[in-house]
Amino acid sequence: VIHLVHRSAGPDSDQALVERARGGDRGAFDELYRRHADLVWSRLGRLLGPDPEREDLLQQIFFEVFRDLWRFRGEAAFRTFLYRVVVNIACDHLKRRARRPRPVSAADLDGLIDNQRSPEARAVERQRLALTMSLLDRIKPKKRIAFLLRVVEGLSLEEIAEIVEARPAAVAQRVRHAHRELDRLLEKHVGKEGAP
Amino acid sequence: MSGERPGSACAEVRRLLLEGSQASDDGATGARAAAHLGRCLDCQRARDRLQGLRSDVERAATPLDDMRRARVLARLASALDNHAADGGARRRERGVRPGPGGVLSPVARWVLAAAFGGSAVAALALWLAGRQSSAPTAPVASRPAVTQPAADPPSAAPEARASGQLAVLQPYRPANATEGPPAPVDHLEVPAGRRLRLHLGARATATLIGPARLRVIRSEADLLEVNLAHGTLVAAYDHRAGGQLLVRSPRGAHPRGRHAVLGEGRRRQQPDRGRPRPRPGHGRGRPGAHAGGRRRAQHRQRQPPALDAR
Numbered sequence: 136v137i138h139l140v141h142r143s144a145g146p147d148s149d150q151a152l153v154e155r156a157r158g159g160d161r162g163a164f165d166e167l168y169r170r171h172a173d174l175v176w177s178r179l180g181r182l183l184g185p186d187p188e189r190e191d192l193l194q195q196i197f198f199e200v201f202r203d204l205w206r207f208r209g210e211a212a213f214r215t216f217l218y219r220v221v222v223n224i225a226c227d228h229l230k231r232r233a234r235r236p237r238p239v240s241a242a243d244l245d246g247l248i249d250n251q252r253s254p255e256a257r258a259v260e261r262q263r264l265a266l267t268m269s270l271l272d273r274i275k276p277k278k279r280i281a282f283l284l285r286v287v288e289g290l291s292l293e294e295i296a297e298i299v300e301a302r303p304a305a306v307a308q309r310v311r312h313a314h315r316e317l318d319r320l321l322e323k324h325v326g327k328e329g330a331p
Numbered sequence: 332m333s334g335e336r337p338g339s340a341c342a343e344v345r346r347l348l349l350e351g352s353q354a355s356d357d358g359a360t361g362a363r364a365a366a367h368l369g370r371c372l373d374c375q376r377a378r379d380r381l382q383g384l385r386s387d388v389e390r391a392a393t394p395l396d397d398m399r400r401a402r403v404l405a406r407l408a409s410a411l412d413n414h415a416a417d418g419g420a421r422r423r424e425r426g427v428r429p430g431p432g433g434v435l436s437p438v439a440r441w442v443l444a445a446a447f448g449g450s451a452v453a454a455l456a457l458w459l460a461g462r463q464s465s466a467p468t469a470p471v472a473s474r475p476a477v478t479q480p481a482a483d484p485p486s487a488a489p490e491a492r493a494s495g496q497l498a499v500l501q502p503y504r505p506a507n508a509t510e511g512p513p514a515p516v517d518h519l520e521v522p523a524g525r526r527l528r529l530h531l532g533a534r535a536t537a538t539l540i541g542p543a544r545l546r547v548i549r550s551e552a553d554l555l556e557v558n559l560a561h562g563t564l565v566a567a568y569d570h571r572a573g574g575q576l577l578v579r580s581p582r583g584a585h586p587r588g589r590h591a592v593l594g595e596g597r598r599r600q601q602p603d604r605g606r607p608r609p610r611p612g613h614g615r616g617r618p619g620a621h622a623g624g625r626r627r628a629q630h631r632q633r634q635p636p637a638l639d640a641r
Contacts, residue, residue, distance in 0.1 A: 164411070165404065172400055177392035184391045193395075194403045198410050247390040254565045255526065255538045262540065262563060267387040285349065286381060287388045292350065310349050314381075321380065325523065 149213035182225040185243040229276035282313035497547040518546040537566040
């Protein structure tokens with residue numbers, strides 16, 4: 136309740152900052168960016184995996200948000216508006232990436248693995264992460280995003296539906312389809328490589 | 332199973348795993364699913380898979396460091412300034428879209444689209460006509476298939492194969508084994524999910540992480556050459572007695588080249604500021620032909636390199 140009151144009524148609430156930013160206050164832009172950049176960055180990481188273009192996408196997201204701020208009417212939370220842009224840009228990026236597939240480099244994966252572990256353990260981890268990312272890359276972007284928002288981020292179907300602008304039933308179906316496809320791909324992979 | 336159909340119970344559990352508490356209408360459904368999950372191995376495996384995937388994806392959510400945050404903010408400010416200078420906001424207020432649509436009338440846009448479409452159809456028709464006229468009337472006899480030899484690394488000398496010198500891969504003896512160490516072989520395959528520690532000749536030890544396939548292609552006094560067709564190899568080379576271990580990977584994903592050389596003696600000649608000068612090599616890994624000098628310098632790392640050939 137305190138959070139909601141702060142968000143909706145406080146002088147430094149998102150809504151107040153948006154109003155100031157619309158009036159051309161660059162300080163309000165900066166404050167909105169500082170407040171939300173971490174969340175946007177981590178959400179991009181979950182949706183896209185270790186992608187070298189993540190920094191450019193972060194910039195693009197905030198650029199589009201600030202450019203289209205006049206569209207934000209304040210009916211939903213600013214965070215929902217922001218996440219909608221994140222999801223749209225992530226979806227477009229995944230579609231582009233599917234057209235020009237690029238395997239995740241070992242250097243990108245190494246950044247996610249604990250340096251203190253033995254080389255063998257790191258190689259196993261790297262292999263597992265590469266498999267997970269390659270399987271996720273084979274799922275259609277809309278399904279992948281719905282699945283990750285539900286299973287990894289733990290958002291409710293209604294919240295996801297609001298972000299992706301779809302009905303909750305459609306979101307549930309995307310999540311189920313993505314899970315089924317992942318299972319099928321994993322079984323096919325295990326069958327091809329031999330049972331562990 | 333207390334009268335429940337196994338398929339429907341599994342489906343219920345999967346739905347609960349995916350949709351959480353939203354999928355259960357009442358407490359009884361959740362309790363029933365939890366009881367089923369406790370005894371169904373398939374459902375437990377599905378739950379573990381989801382948990383593994385969740386933890387893998389969570390790793391990619393690395394925190395945003397201050398340098399990057401500041402860099403993006405600076406670029407963003409510059410982009411917003413440029414946008415404001417372009418007058419994008421004024422165009423939007425007038426309801427005019429930026430770009431060619433803003434300067435062309437709807438009729439002109441339709442004319443332009445029709446012209447493009449017509450020229451595309453004409454080009455397609457011309458191309459098809461050209462193809463038909465150049466097609467031979469008599470059926471072409473099928474040509475024999477030309478098989479391109481695979482780009483394999485150089486194979487071993489015949490006499491070396493015949494004398495069995497290639498059998499230098501010796502897996503470690505299992506701790507609980509009653510018999511002696513396994514006989515050395517010249518090729519090894521490791522299934523998915525398994526690891527195998529082995530001796531690579533007299534000077535190297537290695538771990539093969541499955542699925543992997545390793546084959547010896549040359550074994551001489553000062554050179555051991557192996558081909559990692561598939562999988563991951565983590566190797567350590569004892570450089571004190573000199574010699575080299577050359578690991579080839581035709582489909583390699585090694586960031587520093589298609590092959591790696593381990594241990595080429597205690598010293599090697601390396602040019603330094605235009606003047607040749609002996610420098611210690613310490614037998615560490617050196618990248619293959621695709622790597623440059625800067626990468627070579629980066630490659631001097633403490634841990635033995637892992638070569639991926641997935």
